[in-house]
Amino acid sequence: MTFYLSAYRSQPAAAYLFARVRLSRKEIESDLQIGLNVAYVEQESQTVTLYPFEKSYSISDAEWLRWKELQDADAISLENTGICYRFYQADAGDATIVTGLTCNTNCVMCPVSESSRCHAQLTPVEELKMQIRYFGTEIPHITITGGEPTLLKQGLVEVVQYAKEQCPSSEILILTNGRTFSVAPYAQAFNQLLVAQDQIAIPIHGSNAERHDAITQARGSFAQTITGLKILAQGTMRIEIRIVVSKLNYMDISDIVDLLLTLPRITVVNFIALEMCGNAIKNREQAWIDYPQAAAACEDGIEKLVSAGIDIGLYNFPLCAVKHKYWTLCRDSISDYKIRYTPECESCKVKNICYGVFNSTISTGCFVARPIAE
Ligand code: SF4
Numbered sequence: 001m002t003f004y005l006s007a008y009r010s011q012p013a014a015a016y017l018f019a020r021v022r023l024s025r026k027e028i029e030s031d032l033q034i035g036l037n038v039a040y041v042e043q044e045s046q047t048v049t050l051y052p053f054e055k056s057y058s059i060s061d062a063e064w065l066r067w068k069e070l071q072d073a074d075a076i077s078l079e080n081t082g083i084c085y086r087f088y089q090a091d092a093g094d095a096t097i098v099t100g101l102t103c104n105t106n107c108v109m110c111p112v113s114e115s116s117r118c119h120a121q122l123t124p125v126e127e128l129k130m131q132i133r134y135f136g137t138e139i140p141h142i143t144i145t146g147g148e149p150t151l152l153k154q155g156l157v158e159v160v161q162y163a164k165e166q167c168p169s170s171e172i173l174i175l176t177n178g179r180t181f182s183v184a185p186y187a188q189a190f191n192q193l194l195v196a197q198d199q200i201a202i203p204i205h206g207s208n209a210e211r212h213d214a215i216t217q218a219r220g221s222f223a224q225t226i227t228g229l230k231i232l233a234q235g236t237m238r239i240e241i242r243i244v245v246s247k248l249n250y251m252d253i254s255d256i257v258d259l260l261l262t263l264p265r266i267t268v269v270n271f272i273a274l275e276m277c278g279n280a281i282k283n284r285e286q287a288w289i290d291y292p293q294a295a296a297a298c299e300d301g302i303e304k305l306v307s308a309g310i311d312i313g314l315y316n317f318p319l320c321a322v323k324h325k326y327w328t329l330c331r332d333s334i335s336d337y338k339i340r341y342t343p344e345c346e347s348c349k350v351k352n353i354c355y356g357v358f359n360s361t362i363s364t365g366c367f368v369a370r371p372i373a374e
Helices: 028-033 061-067 114-119 125-135 154-166 184-193 209-216 221-232 250-260 291-307 324-329 343-347 359-363
Strands: 002-004 016-022 038-042 047-051 055-058 075-079 083-088 095-098 141-145 171-175 199-203 238-244 266-272 311-315
Touching: 002 061, 016 028, 016 125, 028 038, 028 047, 075 125, 083 095, 083 125, 095 125, 125 154, 141 154, 154 171, 154 184, 184 221, 199 221, 199 266, 209 221, 238 250, 250 266, 250 291, 266 291, 291 311, 291 324, 311 324
Parallel strands: 016 038, 095 141, 141 171, 171 199, 199 238, 238 266, 266 311
Antiparallel strands: 002 083, 016 075, 038 047, 047 055, 075 083
């Protein structure tokens, strides 16, 4: 969640800082003792006081609409421009670390645009470690994503190591294209660090190098990813495969699953519906197929995976795109702030159990709702 504190612009405590939100005074001292900054939000006076700086700022009525959504122990960043961002929501049970949007592939249907990736920078390792400190020690799940997190190179090893030390009971999920794990010593470092409760999720876009590399627009990426998967299979973490279903590969899904069944130790396969922004919308003619067509293309693969005893999920698919028998595979996978429904959804009998659609996929006119009557 992004929000504002215009009063901060004239008297910033720092150019950029993190702070733990507190709604009462009682834990401010203990937060300060472990080296955290605190943003004490006082409802009555509609102010925020930053500690240890002891600077107070009034929050305007318009800005308060967002500030009042903050919960105790959330973590926020403040820029001297007055832009604030909640990077950790304490009641979510999950925290995400973004290593930056930079990536070493340029997938045709990526929801991030090529220009965003080109101009993005990697987040400094020390900043990522500082974010982890604000999650607290009890956080059950941490997701590390990019861009491509392995572009941090040894820095990613350091970040994972730090997360393990600070949050020892947390499950760690790394979202990566897996190419860098073709470098054996690098993959082996993760084989040592990650344990059975952790997970690495890697996309396979085609059943062969020609199709996969055409989608990633990175020659050699298929061979690197497959090599990486084989080395990671020597570890104990769970290995998840993600198949992003688009016009570029929907005819190939069954063959992709056949390939996966030849790989060692794949524990989860998730089929992903498109988020229509960034490259995906720029390349709409090449990439987009209607969600029901994408879901239907997965059915044969789903049946093979069920027979092989592999866990399956359907990510980002609304229920009206999926046959009833597969509804139990649909997952709550869209970030809360991106979930939308169309006016037609109001008459849908299953809206209360449907996880919705990406705001971008609706606003670009790609999605057609098919309200369910019974
Ligand atoms: S019509 Fe709307 S609420 Fe109903 S299943 Fe489709 S997206 Fe979900």
